[in-house]
Amino acid sequence: MKRRLRDLPPALVMLVPSLLLLGLWTVYPLVRAVQNGHLSCDVTGRKCTDAGWSQYWRVFTSQQFQDSLWVSVKLALMTVPFGLVLGIGLAVLADKHLKGIGVYRTLFSSTVATSVAVASLVWFVLLQPEIGVLSDLFSRWIPSLKNPGLLRDPGTALPAVALSSVWASLGFTFIVMTAGLQSVPKDLYESAYVDGAGSFRRFTNVTLPMLSPSILFVTVVLTTRALQTYGEVALLTGGGPEPEKSTTTIPYLIYGKNSLISGNLGLKSAAAVLLFLISLVFAIVQFRGFGKRVHYGR
Amino acid sequence: MAADTVSGARKFGRYSLLTVVAIIVLFPIYAIVMQALKTGPDSLDHPRSLLPVDLTFSTIRAAWDQGQLGRLLLNSVFVSSVVTLGVMATSLLAAYAFAFLEFPFKGPLFVLFLATMLVPAEVTVVINQRTADSLGWMNTYQGLIIPSLASTFGVFLVRQMFLQLPKELREAASLDGVGHLRFLWEVAAPLSRPTLGALGLFTFLGTWNAYLWPSQVIRGDRSHETIQIGLERLKNNDLSKINLVTGGLVVAALPIFVMLVVFQRQLVRGLTAGAVKG
Numbered sequence: 290m291k292r293r294l295r296d297l298p299p300a301l302v303m304l305v306p307s308l309l310l311l312g313l314w315t316v317y318p319l320v321r322a323v324q325n326g327h328l329s330c331d332v333t334g335r336k337c338t339d340a341g342w343s344q345y346w347r348v349f350t351s352q353q354f355q356d357s358l359w360v361s362v363k364l365a366l367m368t369v370p371f372g373l374v375l376g377i378g379l380a381v382l383a384d385k386h387l388k389g390i391g392v393y394r395t396l397f398s399s400t401v402a403t404s405v406a407v408a409s410l411v412w413f414v415l416l417q418p419e420i421g422v423l424s425d426l427f428s429r430w431i432p433s434l435k436n437p438g439l440l441r442d443p444g445t446a447l448p449a450v451a452l453s454s455v456w457a458s459l460g461f462t463f464i465v466m467t468a469g470l471q472s473v474p475k476d477l478y479e480s481a482y483v484d485g486a487g488s489f490r491r492f493t494n495v496t497l498p499m500l501s502p503s504i505l506f507v508t509v510v511l512t513t514r515a516l517q518t519y520g521e522v523a524l525l526t527g528g529g530p531e532p533e534k535s536t537t538t539i540p541y542l543i544y545g546k547n548s549l550i551s552g553n554l555g556l557k558s559a560a561a562v563l564l565f566l567i568s569l570v571f572a573i574v575q576f577r578g579f580g581k582r583v584h585y586g587r
Numbered sequence: 588m589a590a591d592t593v594s595g596a597r598k599f600g601r602y603s604l605l606t607v608v609a610i611i612v613l614f615p616i617y618a619i620v621m622q623a624l625k626t627g628p629d630s631l632d633h634p635r636s637l638l639p640v641d642l643t644f645s646t647i648r649a650a651w652d653q654g655q656l657g658r659l660l661l662n663s664v665f666v667s668s669v670v671t672l673g674v675m676a677t678s679l680l681a682a683y684a685f686a687f688l689e690f691p692f693k694g695p696l697f698v699l700f701l702a703t704m705l706v707p708a709e710v711t712v713v714i715n716q717r718t719a720d721s722l723g724w725m726n727t728y729q730g731l732i733i734p735s736l737a738s739t740f741g742v743f744l745v746r747q748m749f750l751q752l753p754k755e756l757r758e759a760a761s762l763d764g765v766g767h768l769r770f771l772w773e774v775a776a777p778l779s780r781p782t783l784g785a786l787g788l789f790t791f792l793g794t795w796n797a798y799l800w801p802s803q804v805i806r807g808d809r810s811h812e813t814i815q816i817g818l819e820r821l822k823n824n825d826l827s828k829i830n831l832v833t834g835g836l837v838v839a840a841l842p843i844f845v846m847l848v849v850f851q852r853q854l855v856r857g858l859t860a861g862a863v864k865g
Contacts, residue, residue: 296688299767303680303688307700310677310737315703318714325714382608385601395851396609399616402847404796406815407840410822411615414622414832422618422637456615464855517709520798524819540709544803557713565710 319565326562328555337555348559353550356534357542358567360447364538365515365571367451368458372511373504375455376462381496383463384470394467401460405520408457413525416440416449443533446526450536454521458514462507469503470496505579509572516568519544539564616840623647623833650821650834658810659817660838666728666813667794670735674790675783678741683771685742686749687757704739708799716803726808731801735794741786748782749775784853788846792854795843814839 326348329340340347348354379397383390403411415423418438428435433442439449473496481491497504519540522528528537528545542550543560550556617637624642650656684690685697715734716725724730752775760770776783795815802816809817821828821835847854 293689293691297690300684300688300690300693303684303767304696306677307681307737307742310733311700311703311739313718314715314734314737315706315711318711318718319706321714322710379608379612382605387598387601387605390605393605393609395848396613398851398855399613399844399847401854402792402843403616403840404815404843405798406796406818407836410818410832410836411619413822414829414836415615415618417829420622420829422622456612459612468855513707517707519709520802523798523802524822540799543709544712544799554713554717561710561713565707568707569705 322558322562324558325554326559328558340555344555345559345563348556349563353542354539354560354563357537357539360534360536361516361518361538363447364451364454364518365512367448368455368515369508369511371451372455372458372462373507375459376466376507377500377504379459379463380466380470381492383467397463398460398467400457401464403457403460405457406524409453409521409524412449412453412456413440416525440526441530443530443535446530446536450518450521450525453525454515454518457521458511462511465503465507466500469500473499505575508579509575512571512575513568516564516571539567619833619836622830623650623837646830647834647837650831651838653831654817654821654835655809656814656817656835656838659812659814660842662728662811662817663795663814666731667791669728669732670794671787671791673732673736674738674741675787677737678745678786679771679776679783681737681742682745682749683767683775685746687767687770687775700739700742704743712800712803715800719804724804726805726811728811730804731811731813734800735797738786738790741790744782744786745779748779752778781853784850788850788853792843792846 326345327339327341328337329344383394383397400408415421416434416439418424418435418441421434421438424434424438433439433445439445477495477499478491481495486494516538517540518538522536522538522541523545526536528534528541528547530536537545539560543557543564550560621637623646624644681700685693685700719725719730719734722729724733756774757770760774765773795813797813798815801813805811805813805816809820818832818835818839821831
């Protein structure tokens with residue numbers, strides 16, 4: 290007891306910088322956003338009245354929010370499975386005792402160095418119908434690369450955004466999966482080999498179960514990223530193509546340049562808080578549903 | 588597995604497969620670099636082939652001048668360095684309190700710390716922009732830097748490291764009359780160098796690559812833009828100058844690629860810290 294009080298002053302001094310910063314820039318804005326979600330503002334954004342909790346429900350059920358939610362969910366459905374499969378595939382491919390394998394590992398993880406802005410602009414240029422390399426190479430088989438261009442066709446704009454973000458997160462997924470593979474005890478493979486399991490059986494019965502913690506982690510991270518996609522949309526499509534707005538994700542609805550609600554603090558806050566809750570629900574469901582099947586080693 | 592027994596033919600097959608996959612993964616980067624090096628800045632022309640011949644730096648030079656990339660790079664280096672040092676300092680201090688000191692409500696306070704990790708930037712940016720505005724921090728370095736100076740992830744990572752240090756170290760030091768700050772600076776921090784390296788690199792990359800917050804706090808003032816949000820201007824100008832974007836991309840991505848190659852081990856450690864068990 291004496292020690293606890295003697296340590297208190299230095300502990301406070303050491304905690305104060307982090308406490309102040311997190312308080313002002315994380316906790317306070319969260320609390321304020323929840324409160325502001327009540328506000329109903331006029332077009333100027335200055336005169337606001339309290340509309341109560343029901344505003345959250347109105348925002349949630351509004352056509353705009355529902356459309357963006359569906360865009361965000363579709364984006365997650367496209368990026369998460371592909372990201373996982375490609376990441377695991379690359380990691381298994383590079384998990385070999387070969388000379389120079391380190392070089393391949395560096396190459397495979399290199400997209401981790403690309404930021405949202407860099408990756409999106411890379412694909413923005415590649416996908417340009419007039420001068421993009423991809424339309425030169427592949428428009429014979431995929432004509433919409435040339436006309437009107439994947440990013441300008443409402444049907445392909447979102448898959449193109451997904452392509453860019455799968456590529457950008459490939460390095461991250463590869464690194465996590467490689468670390469997961471390296472922690473698998475080698476004798477498990479050997480005993481499976483001795484028991485006559487072929488390489489496919491060894492993959493499904495040893496590798497996948499032992500990788501499950503990494504798979505769960507990557508699934509949660511990629512889902513959260515997909516739901517919170519902003520930069521890719523801002524740079525690749527600007528939320529368009531209009532008028533379908535087929536790539537307006539929830540964050541773009543809140544922060545985007547052409548956003549209809551950008552001047553309205555109440556609606557912005559309500560949408561942001563709802564986005565947080567939705568991400569949280571997805572993460573909890575994934576941990577619950579998937580967590581039971583995760584195998585945490587020996 | 589029985590890797591040493593594979594035959595020469597299988598080995599060749601494996602190398603071929605690895606190489607083909609590496610080419611596919613890296614193709615976008617290669618194509619952009621070639622487009623930047625093979626075309627002039629002012630035209631819609633694009634490379635007929637992607638072979639690395641007839642290279643010119645004129646596009647990169649034009650992008651550098653028109654995009655004021657030197658200024659943008661300096662801003663990014665400055666902001667990322669200050670945030671990295673700041674995060675390391677705040678994380679070391681808070682982690683020390685959580686790992687070595689005893690005080691009331693320590694457990695609940697730590698849980699509260701961890702809980703803030705769940706709050707995404709997308710929620711807080713709405714209000715933080717208002718806060719920055721009322722402090723007069725829009726279009727300033729303070730606005731870019733100060734909100735990012737504390738990191739829950741950093742506190743957690745360093746605390747984990749500190750808990751692995753033998754308790755006797757601290758006890759021996761206090762018997763010798765060594766104060767907390769001196770012990771932190773001279774014993775605990777040097778022993779945690781690998782973890783601090785990972786945290787530093789991770790923070791630097793994260794800050795360098797940040798997009799949403801810089802795009803909301805820097806509004807129109809070009810002299811304070813980071814490279815990530817400044818790049819967009821090269822795209823905005825007009826479509827006939829799209830080759831400029833490729834020049835800008837090469838300039839923006841190159842320093843980070845070099846860092847990745849040099850510091851790969853630290854990066855892997857930082858990225859996998861969330862995935863390990865326990």
